Amino acid sequence: MSNLETKHLTKKFGNQVVLDDLNLNLKPNTIYALLGRNGAGKSTLLSILANHIFASSGSVVWQDKELTGRDHPVQEFYLMSEHNLFNKSDSLKNIIKKTTLLQGTFDQTLADEMLLAFKLDPKKKVSQLSTGYRTIFKTIVALSVPAEYVFLDEPILGLDANHRVMLYRYILKAYENRARTIVLSTHLVEEIANLVAHILILKDVKIIVDSDVEDLLAKSYQISGPKEEVQLYCQGLQILDDEQIGTLYTCYIYADLPANRIIPDSIVIKHSDLQDSFIKLTEEERELNV
Numbered sequence: 388m389s390n391l392e393t394k395h396l397t398k399k400f401g402n403q404v405v406l407d408d409l410n411l412n413l414k415p416n417t418i419y420a421l422l423g424r425n426g427a428g429k430s431t432l433l434s435i436l437a438n439h440i441f442a443s444s445g446s447v448v449w450q451d452k453e454l455t456g457r458d459h460p461v462q463e464f465y466l467m468s469e470h471n472l473f474n475k476s477d478s479l480k481n482i483i484k485k486t487t488l489l490q491g492t493f494d495q496t497l498a499d500e501m502l503l504a505f506k507l508d509p510k511k512k513v514s515q516l517s518t519g520y521r522t523i524f525k526t527i528v529a530l531s532v533p534a535e536y537v538f539l540d541e542p543i544l545g546l547d548a549n550h551r552v553m554l555y556r557y558i559l560k561a562y563e564n565r566a567r568t569i570v571l572s573t574h575l576v577e578e579i580a581n582l583v584a585h586i587l588i589l590k591d592v593k594i595i596v597d598s599d600v601e602d603l604l605a606k607s608y609q610i611s612g613p614k615e616e617v618q619l620y621c622q623g624l625q626i627l628d629d630e631q632i633g634t635l636y637t638c639y640i641y642a643d644l645p646a647n648r649i650i651p652d653s654i655v656i657k658h659s660d661l662q663d664s665f666i667k668l669t670e671e672e673r674e675l676n677v
Contacts, residue, residue: 389415389449389450389451390412390413390414390415390449391412391413391436391447391448391536391568392410392411392412392413392447392448392449393409393410393411393435393436393445393446393447393448394410394445394446394448395408395410395444395445395446396408396409396410396411396432396435396442396444396445396446396447397409397442397443397444397445398431398435398440398442399443404592405428405431405592406428406432406435406442406589406592406593407592408445408593409432409445409594410594411587413536413568413570414568415535415566415567415568416566416567417569417584417585418558418562418568418569418570418571418582418583418584418585419568419569419570419571419583419584419585419586420570420571420572420573420576420579420583420585420586420587421433421570421571421572421587421589422572422573422576422586422587422588422589422665422669423588423589423669424590424669427589427590427669428589428592429540429572429589430468430540430572432589433466433468433538433540433570433572434466434468436464436466436536436538436570437464437465437466437538438454438455438459439466441455449463462490462491462532462533462534463534463536464534464535464536464538465490465529465532465534465537465538466538466540467525467526467528467529467537467538467539467540467542468538468541469540469541469544473525475512475513475514476512476514477512477513478509478510478511478512479502479507479508479509479510479511479513479524480509480510482513482524482528483495483498483528483531486528486531486532490532490533490534491533492532492533493531493532493533494530494531494532494533494561494564495531497530497531497557497560497561497564498527498528498531501523501527501530501557502527504553504557505520505523505550505553507520507523507524507527517545518544518545519544519545519547519550521545522541522542522543522544522545522546523546523550525542526539526554526557526558529542530557530558530561531561534567535567536567536568536570537567537568537569537570538569538570538572539558539569539570539571539572540572541572541573541574542554542558542571542573543573543575543578551575551578555578555579555582558571558582559582571583576661576662576665577660577661577662580660580661580662583600584599584600585597585599585600586598586600586603586661588668588669590668590669595668595669603661603664604658604659604660604661605658606640606641606642606643607639607640607641607658607663607664607667608639608640608642608644608658608659609637609638609639609640609656609657609658609659609663610637610638610640610654610655610656611635611636611637611638611654611655611656612635612636612651612653613634613636613653613654614631614636616653616654617636617637617638617654618636618638620648620650620651620654621638621640624638624640624642624644625640625641625642626638626639626640627639627640627668628667628670639659639663639667641664641667641668644656
């Protein structure tokens with residue numbers, strides 16, 4: 388299998404730059420999280436990768452070929468988003484039949500299991516589904532097609548907590564049954580921390596983090612204690628944020644801690660979780676060098 392790459396990918400809408408000079412390398416058989424605040428360009432990037440819209444410049448490359456227009460192998464890439472144009476008067480069963488014809492094959496066993504688990508009647512029409520159940524059905528289709536790259540844009544839109552947990556389990560099950568590359572774009576960062584292997588974070592039209600989850604968390608710290616001692620210890624490190632609560636001062640760090648720097652007894656160092664790391668990395672106030 389070949390990596391899916393973007394080379395100097397840029398997208399503009401009029402004079403507005405949405406993505407700028409992105410160089411990505413998506414490996415086969417890996418689950419990614421694509422994170423970013425509202426308007427960061429996540430949906431735009433996924434739409435370009437799936438050939439739904441075109442880049443303004445740069446290229447998407449797979450199997451040593453630039454993917455554009457007719458040369459894009461549409462059956463290998465599938466985008467699930469809020470804009471899936473299923474006919475609202477169609478039944479779910481009929482949409483699955485049409486999708487099978489279009490994609491060549493379809494994992495009907497998985498689809499049937501998920502429809503039953505989520506209590507979705509395949510005879511129902513799309514127009515009869517709530518926002519949450521439309522999201523569930525679109526994700527069922529995305530996980531059942533034979534694509535090697537599946538892009539899930541907000542696959543938890545409108546879902547309650549129980550349904551989100553169920554859906555995460557089925558995403559993992561689908562991956563375990565047939566390994567492929569899955570890219571999840573979501574705002575519920577902490578919920579997918581144990582599901583994904585690699586994190587991509589978009590900010591200010593660029594990718595600011597392209598890292599395995601373990602590596603990102605290994606460099607994300609909260610360092611707390613008396614202000615002067617914390618500031619002294621953190622000199623020269625990448626400080627994402629700081630805060631003072633009473634006498635307790637905390638610095639949020641994204642860096643490898645120096646092995647030879649003495650840690651005072653008055654300082655407490657602990658790792659930040661994925662959600663805290665994401666929030667601090669995407670704060671508007673600071674320029675980051677990550």
